[in-house]
Amino acid sequence: MRSDEKVSRVHIIGAGMAGLAAAVKLTREGLPVTLYEGAGHAGGRCRSFLDKALGAVIDNGNHLILSGNLSVQSYLSMIDARETFETAEAVFPFLDLKTGERWQVRPGAGKFPFWLLRKGRGIPGVKFPEYLAAFRINNAAPGKTVAEITGGKGLLYQRFWEPMTLAALNTPPGEASAILLKAVLGETFFKGAKFCRPLLAAKGLTQSFIDPALKFLKSGGVKIHFKTRLREVVRDNGKMTALKFSLRTAPLGTGDQVILALPPNITSTLVKEVEGPAEFHAIVNVHFRLPEKTAGEGSVPFLGLLGGTAHWLFIRGGIASVTVSAADRLAEKSAGEIAKLIWRDVARALGAGNAKIPAYRVIKEKRATFSQTPANLRKRAPQKGPLPNLYLAGDWTQTYIPATIESAVRSGFFAARAVIRDRDLKTGKKE
Ligand SMILES: Cc1cc2nc3c(=O)[nH]c(=O)nc-3n(C[C@H](O)[C@H](O)[C@H](O)COP(=O)(O)OP(=O)(O)OC[C@H]3O[C@@H](n4cnc5c(N)ncnc54)[C@H](O)[C@@H]3O)c2cc1C
Structure with a gap:
């Protein structure tokens, strides 16, 4: 003292x-x-808790931390909890549920967007000059939204700006602050792979x-x-x-x-x-106890989903957990309706076809974050x-x-x- x-x-x-x-x-x-x-x-x-119906410890919501989150890392070192995390490769797999297209965003060692010049690292169909235009976000005025700065349409918008904004700001890009998105990208994706390795809380x-x-x-x-x-x-x-x-x-x-x-x-x-x-936005999470031998389980720790209701799918210990951000309207539906809608996406993503909906838990966090x-x-x-x-x-x-x-x-x-x-x-x- x-x-x-x-x-x-x-x-x-x-x-x-x-x-x-x-x-x-x-x-x-x-x-x-x-x-x-x-x-x-x-x-x-x-937080996490034991859900007796699912027979597993589940999180109130999937939380993705990246290696560029330096304050978090310093906190984890102080409390000696670094070892409780699994560090994944800087690979962000996506599936378009409408078209069935799959791709991976794989940041390289250098700065965004130059690693995108290498094959297999970027988003299919997006041309290099479009990535270069992304630098406009660096000069965004404080009053601008992400949609205003990025044009609010096109493939790069649908496949990068929109999912990134929802994931990082829990606010639709038409309302979300562009300088705030720039701040988080500047500490992670724009700095290269070393700063965007996902850290996953292995036990909860x-x-x-x-x-x-x-x-x-x-x-x-x-x-x-x-x-x-x-x-x-x-x-x-x-x-x-x-x-x-x-x-x-x-x-x-x-x-x-x-x-x-x-x-x-x-x-x-x-x-x-x-x-x-x-003002706040909701996040809805649905956890499913996966039927045994569900195809596709375990092939990736998480998957970005476009074209459906689900946004991100995480798989851990036989539980598939789905996050939907800025989910204010979804949160108004009953748990049963939500689970049904989301299971359709999960079954599709895991190649489980028409598998019957398994045991589930829906968690609605109505004030997950303030509207950014x-x-x-x-x-x-x-x-x-x-x-x-x-x-x-x-x-x-x-x-x-x-x-x-x-x-x-x-x-x-x-x-x-x-x-x-x-x-x-x-x-x-x-x-
Ligand atoms: C579903 C969900 C998914 C998320 N996903 C991510 C993610 O992927 N990555 C990420 O980095 N962040 C994510 N977040 C955001 C992250 O969880 C929050 O930013 C963070 O937990 C907020 O911490 P806090 O201490 O500021 O607030 P809180 O966690 O709200 O803490 C406030 C505390 O104060 C207590 N309290 C309230 N009123 C009183 C009172 N009158 N007296 C005493 N105590 C009181 C509350 O019980 C609570 O424990 C997510 C959030 C949610 C809900």
């Missing part, structure tokens, strides 16, 4: 990826941390991202309170003085600091000065909050990248750094 910070505590509310990342960073720096979580478990929008999201973090925190002496929902922030003279939870109140010491690592709608209810984005439009980007809040002892974290805060695990972790690190910087300023210590 740092000798000058013995008494002042950092209270972190929310044990999703942002809150956990902040807690891990501060614990490593020797600061006393208390973590509060409203649910009975940690992980928030990134909780087993890779959450349990090792909780273990690390507990061994560092962090108190973790589950089922402890923050209801009100008590203030006096413009400073937070207490945290009112559902069943108790925690008074704040004079040097205590608070990180709210909560979704934007909850943050702005608790702290009225924070506006935050108020140019207007909503302006509402991202800085990690230094509007009150002197308040800090904010969460995938929606200002990280300059899309609302993803990488953004959540980065926001937690930024908030932790702001906490440390303010302490050091008070004590006259240089960072």
